[in-house]
Amino acid sequence: MTPTSWLLLQRELRLAMRRPVDAGLPVAFLLLAACLFPLGLGPEPEQLRRMAPGVLWVLALLASLLSLHSLYAADAQDGSLDQLLLPPHSAWRLAAVKALAHWLSHGLPLLLATPLLGLMYGMHSDSLGLLMLSLLLGTPSLSLLGNLAAALTLGLRNGALLNLLIVLPLAVPVLIFGSGAVGALEAGLPVDGHLSLLAALLIGALLALPAATAAALRIALI
Structure with a gap:
């Protein structure tokens, strides 16, 4: 990572720390929604264990979409986005x-919260470890997709809803x-095969x- 990229990453992380609610909302959604599923599906352990991977993956996908609208909106409003795109x-x-x-x-806290939910659903240790590995390979792709969607909808009305419509179909393979x-x-x-395809994606x-997102940002700021 170049010094410029490192400075940009530090800036983004500092801004995220100043907005703890935005960073904590996806984790809170994941925990609360995961706790509600057993109430609707019933307390039968085998059924919960069998459905746990799909449930947790869907919730992780939805949770990762909650903060996409703020990726570029604040920078665009205060003019810093124009400065960040100037040479060099x-x-x-x-x-x-x-995206990183x-x-x-947002993605890493969701990953760290997964073991607790997996144990709550009665998952075996080997299945839980594989679930963590699949999330480790898959959630960065979701962040990259969300990054592109945020750039495409920058400045548009109802951009948060459009983000969902863009990301959800593209995230189905993951x-x-x-x-x-x-x-x-x-x-x-x-x-x-599943892990190889996740890595390939x-x-x-x-x-x-990133190149597509860069092009979308240039178009949005014209």
Whole structure:
């Protein structure tokens, strides 16, 4: 990471620490929603354990979308976004750092809260470890997708709703392979294919989405 990128990352993390409610809201949503599912599905342990990977992956996806509208909106309102895109700064670098900061401040707390919820749903240790690994591979892709959606809807009315409509269809493959890895393990099937596809999706997102986000930012500020 270059010194400029490191300074940008420090700035983003400091701004996130000044808004603890924005960073804590996804975790609170994940915990509360996960606690409500057993009330609706019933207390049968085997059913909860079987549904836990899909439930936790869906909740992690929805929780990661709660703060997307603020990724670029505050910077655009106070004019700092224009300054950050001036030379020698790079729009690609800004987009990549924004996605990394979003994952560190929102995706990583969700990942750390997952073991508690997995134990609450009665997941076995090996299944819980695989779920953590799948989230580790999949949640950065969600942050990159959300970063692109936030840039595409910058300055638009009802941008938060449009973010959901953009990200949710694109995130379906990540959701399928992430939750499917744990299901394959519990069925006694190989899980390497699911993890490889998650890693491939992450690599593709890292290569393509920051550049697409940079282009969307330039268009939004014209």
